[in-house]
Amino acid sequence: MLNARLFQMMNEQLNQEFYSGYLYLAISSYYATEGLSGYAHWFKKQAGEELEHAMKFYDFIISSGRVVDFKAIEKPEQAAFNNLREPLQLSLAHEKKVTGNITTLYNTAKEIGNTSAASFLEWFVQEQQEEEENAQNNLTAYENCNFDIDCMKKLDRQLAAR
Numbered sequence: 001m002l003n004a005r006l007f008q009m010m011n012e013q014l015n016q017e018f019y020s021g022y023l024y025l026a027i028s029s030y031y032a033t034e035g036l037s038g039y040a041h042w043f044k045k046q047a048g049e050e051l052e053h054a055m056k057f058y059d060f061i062i063s064s065g066r067v068v069d070f071k072a073i074e075k076p077e078q079a080a081f082n083n084l085r086e087p088l089q090l091s092l093a094h095e096k097k098v099t100g101n102i103t104t105l106y107n108t109a110k111e112i113g114n115t116s117a118a119s120f121l122e123w124f125v126q127e128q129q130e131e132e133e134n135a136q137n138n139l140t141a142y143e144n145c146n147f148d149i150d151c152m153k154k155l156d157r158q159l160a161a162r
């Protein structure tokens, strides 16, 4: 069974993954209303991935003999944006924060000596590397366009292919 501290942290991370999904849906809907359907699609897909992450925590908690403690999901910290860049910056900052939480969780599992939790979390450590990279790439690609409309449209089409 998960010890109380690790359970509490895993349970919190489950909630945070749902929150990430909420945040990315907020971003997706913003881009949709701005007419950038590729960006909207990309972030909607990302929201789906976050829900899959939540389910991984759900399954792990259940299989370790604990009952999931469902808490309220916070509303997205930002849902209205001043420009197309803001959500990209926000998602990068958000993924960095999540990486910090996952690292703490992973280190705690190792400290406690819960090897099955630690190996479960290894997947997330890798995944966070990828998530941060994607968020950084999105931001960089946007900045490289330097407000050129054709360049933006091309990016939007690329993101639609995810």
Ligand SMILES: [Fe+2]
Pocket: 017, 020, 049, 050, 053, 098
């Ligand atoms: Fe996630």
Ligand SMILES: [Fe+2]
Pocket: 020, 050, 095, 098, 131
């Ligand atoms: Fe993520």
